[in-house]
Amino acid sequence: HFQPAAAATVPVDYPMTHEKIENPPNTKWFVNNEFVESKTSQWIDLHDPATNNLVTRVPQSTDAELKAAVDAAAAAFPAWRATSLLARQQIMFKFVALIRQHWDRLAASITLEQGKTFGDAKGDVLRGLQVAETACGITTQLTGEVLEVSKDMETRSYREPLGVVAAICPFNFPAMIPLWCLPVATITGNTIVLKPSERDPGACMILAELAKEAGFPAGVVNIVHGSAKTVDFIIDEPRIKAISFVGSDKAGQYIYTRGSEKGKRVQANLGAKNHAAIMPDANRNHAINAIVGAAFGAAGQRCMALSTLVMVGETKEWLPEIAKRAAELNVNGGFEEGADLGPVISPQAREKIEKLIQSGVDEGATLLLDGRGYRPAKYPNGNFVGPTILSNVTTEMECYKEEIFGPVLVCLNVDTLEDAIELINRNKYGNGVAVFTQSGATAGRFQKDIEAGQVGINVPIPVPLATSFSFTGNKASIAGNANYFYGRHGLQFYTQLKTVTSHWRAEDAVATRAKTEMPT
């Protein structure tokens, strides 16, 4: 078992094992810098995906609790907005240091509640931490513009906070996605009500504790829980000015449409079906390892998972090697040393994945590697699916059209680069895409003609670094306006632009007659 790096100073309240927890405590909610036991009568049981043992019960926050969270955020806003940027920056520096210090503890909560391997969970934390680290540079990022219009007139632009904002997060990145929102929203002067996924809120609760310790004043960060009822409250509450959402198409379209109707600013990242095209001139070894890692890592439960392989020309002959390396992956409980992928989130998710695999078989695909029914010896009750490969898939098949969100790679064959580009562009989604080639000309052509918003060239999961860029999904992978998360666009999302035009002229002090014409 892994030992937390800073064991001497950091208490680990998540066991680094999948052993059954006796009388697990309920998850609390967080308001005004206090952890509070919910008064709800509706609880959502949260199970360890590796064992299906109960880990905690998550409350469906009551109406009074939801209102209290917004009351706290609204009350904290004026003072937080008036807090100097330098003071907010100091808090963010401390928050970053604390996340680093509690890195293992955050990762352990993710492995326990979400199922991904401990090493992968550390990556989940790191990708969020990088957003917080970048937010520390706010003093140069939030500068406005000044235009000297004439000798005595100038226009300046400012970026002002919106007020209370909300975030609604998915289960697959329990630390990263809350951290796509919290640091950017708060450093720009907003206060936030955050709803983690009801399936794994543990990492978020640790982040709340660290936010308090870092010095965020009471009410700036608040955590509520639940599912659709909480989401409806957020949409309907007039004091919430903006909603950040990441998750499935169904919930995202609903939140985007209803939230926009209510006049809120909404950013919404949705589902995906990410393709990789491999060209015969690719570096075979690199391409195969990259594809296997990105298809099956995190049990395929990444919005940037490489779920669809488009094999150009003779690269279809590489399939046996791809299947061999996929079969060698170690499927196990996420705390086990050497585990490459853990279980999927729930028995229902496993059932859906297995159904989609069967639909591929029924529709004529070849089942090259079948991970259904795989159970690691130590975890007979977990929601495991082993790496699965379906080849000879066509675009009409259900397994191609649906987002499987499991460790399943579907493979299609085409003859040329043009065919690959055409096939990929016909797909409704446009989150990520990759091409494997050693030709600059091929890569250039692919990069220009492909419609997906995040392109990897010999890079399987091309998630742009939060230190410098935004997350730029396209087409059906993002709803409505291009309100991207983090980076420059994230700052824009959480701020309102204001321009001030001023006119100071010595002559105005002495003129005695008004002018009525528009200035020309």
Ligand code: NAD
């Ligand atoms: P989900 O839509 O089930 O849940 C996301 C959030 O919405 C949760 O907080 C949940 O409580 C809420 N929710 C769920 N159903 C709802 C409903 N009917 N009405 C209102 N709210 C509802 O998504 P998930 O299963 O947690 O996450 C997986 C999905 O997220 C995948 O489709 C994946 O591609 C997508 N995702 C996308 C990105 C991206 O950046 N494009 C990143 C991560 C995940």
